[in-house]
Amino acid sequence: MAGLDAWVRVVRPKFxxxxxxxxxxxxxxxxCYSKTFNLTYFLPTxxxxxxxxxxxxxxxxxxxxxxxxxxxxxxxDITPFNAGSRVLxxxxxxxxxxxxxxxxxxxxxxxxGVYLTSIRGILILILALTGFLTGAFYTTPPFKWAxxxxxxxxxxxxYGPLITFGSCYVQLPNPPLEPTLxxxxxxxxxxxxxxxxxxxxxxxxxxxAGKRNLVVRIGKEKSVKVYSLLLTTPYLITVLGVLxxxxxxxxxxxxxxxxxxxxxxxxxxxxxDKPRKLIPALKGTILxxxxxxxxxxxxxxxRGILPA
Numbered sequence: 001m002a003g004l005d006a007w008v009r010v011v012r013p014k015f016x017x018x019x020x021x022x023x024x025x026x027x028x029x030x031x032c033y034s035k036t037f038n039l040t041y042f043l044p045t046x047x048x049x050x051x052x053x054x055x056x057x058x059x060x061x062x063x064x065x066x067x068x069x070x071x072x073x074x075x076x077d078i079t080p081f082n083a084g085s086r087v088l089x090x091x092x093x094x095x096x097x098x099x100x101x102x103x104x105x106x107x108x109x110x111x112x113g114v115y116l117t118s119i120r121g122i123l124i125l126i127l128a129l130t131g132f133l134t135g136a137f138y139t140t141p142p143f144k145w146a147x148x149x150x151x152x153x154x155x156x157x158x159y160g161p162l163i164t165f166g167s168c169y170v171q172l173p174n175p176p177l178e179p180t181l182x183x184x185x186x187x188x189x190x191x192x193x194x195x196x197x198x199x200x201x202x203x204x205x206x207x208x209a210g211k212r213n214l215v216v217r218i219g220k221e222k223s224v225k226v227y228s229l230l231l232t233t234p235y236l237i238t239v240l241g242v243l244x245x246x247x248x249x250x251x252x253x254x255x256x257x258x259x260x261x262x263x264x265x266x267x268x269x270x271x272x273d274k275p276r277k278l279i280p281a282l283k284g285t286i287l288x289x290x291x292x293x294x295x296x297x298x299x300x301x302x303r304g305i306l307p308a
Contacts, residue, residue, distance in 0.1 A: 006092040009085035010061055010101070011054045017286070018194070019049045021293035022159055022187045026167025028297040029180050032248075032304035034172045041119065041170045048112035048128075049163060051105045056135040058102030061085060062095055063139040064211075067147075072205035077275045079201050081282040106136060120170055127166045134158045147211045152192050160188015178246045186234040186254075186296055190289040193230035196223065197268060197285050201275035224272050231261040231285075234292060250306070251299035257292045260284060 023046055031037050064070050065088040078086070087093050113128030134154040137143035145151045164184035168175040199206065199215040200223070207216045215223045235255055241247030267281035 003092070006087045007101075009087050010058060010093065010098060012057050012085065015057065016050055016053055017290055018159055018191055019053050019163055020046075021290050021297070022163040022184070022191075023049055023167045025183060025187060025293055025297045025300075026164040026169075026180070027171055028300040028304075029164075029183060030168045030171035030175060032300040033176050033179075035304065036171065038171060041116070042167075044112050044116055045167050045170050048109055048116065051109035051112060052131055052135055055102050055106035055109055056138060058098050058105065059136055060139045061088060062099045062102065063141070063144075065089070065095060067139070067209055067211065069202070069205055069209040069211050072208045073202060074204060077201045077204065079275055079279050079282060081198050081201075081279070081286075106132070116170060120173060123169065124166065127162055127169075131158055131162055131166075134162075146213055149212055149214050149217055152195050152214055155195050156188040156192030159191040160184045160186070164188075179241075179248070182237060182241050182246050183251070183296060183300075185237055187289065187293040189230055189233045189237075190285075190292060193227060194285050194289055196227050196230060197264075197278070197282055199223075200268075200272055200278060201282075220272050224268055227268055228265045231265055231288070235261075238296075248299065248303040250302040251296055253299060254292050254295040256295065257288055260288050260291070264288060 027037065027042060027045075061070075070086070070089050088095055088098070109132070110128070113125060117125040117128070133143075134145065135158060137145060138151055138155070139146050145154050161181060161184040164187065165175065165180055168180050196215065199213055200220060202211075203215060203220060205211075206213060214226075218226070235258060238247060238251055238254060242249050242252060264281045264284040267284070268278065271277040271281070
């Protein structure tokens with residue numbers, strides 16, 4: 001029987017941070033404009049997203065192994081942020097067991113979605129089913145979004161607008177559309193950047209196994225330019241949003257993460273073809289996503305506290 005450590009590697013608790021900041025952002029936007037917070041709505045939202053993420057990770061683990069991607073990764077290309085958890089290539093868990101666990105967690109996510117739908121209406125079910133289609137089929141046949149060059153965009157939309165808007169809507173059935181949707185693009189673009197740069201170390205394995213994501217399709221050198229654009233876009237969104245009064249001025253402190261974005265871009269330009277030396281940028285992109293989204297959330301809390 002597989003040990004607890006192997007299963008922890010599969011469900012990746014550290015990577016749950018990919019969804020949690022967007023939940024917080026949506027919830028704080030709702031609080032800012034309504035001054036209400038319902039814990040009994042927040043907790044199912046929180047755990048529903050966690051269940052869905054675990055379902056994604058386990059399915060990706062299984063189908064990337066079956067397609068040969070994880071087996072094709074060169075030892076020098078493996079970092080703590082790419083190539084899966086390695087439990088299947090190492091033979092620590094049998095593949096069908098991981099698939100079954102994935103199905104169980106997707107069932108949990110579905111039950112949570114149905115519960116929230118009973119409280120807030122059919123729109124929640126639509127959002128949940130959209131998340132299932134984008135997440136569960138990221139590497140799963142017949143869609144295999146990540147193999148068709150659609151994975152980065154769909155993950156960005158799911159972990160940005162979908163989770164942020166859904167978390168806001170659960171708390172506030174009539175959310176302010178402009179600030180909610182515009183703000184949701186920021187974590188969406190940044191999580192897409194996380195996926196994007198994580199594909200650099202996997203480049204040769206993905207190409208060999210036919211996983212034709214966008215980095216494989218356009219090559220590493222051009223992908224560095226796209227990565228730079230992804231990291232600068234959130235600041236442009238924020239500044240223009242504040243100037244045109246779509247976003248409150250209290251969101252501007254998120255510009256404080258610009259030095260981290262600059263450092264990540266510089267590291268990537270220098271080490272894009274050296275996976276081990278790219279590790280600080282891989283880690284830094286995750287930190288940028290988390291810190292920027294949380295600072296944006298703090299901006300909405302501040303706007304809610306200050307007098308109108």
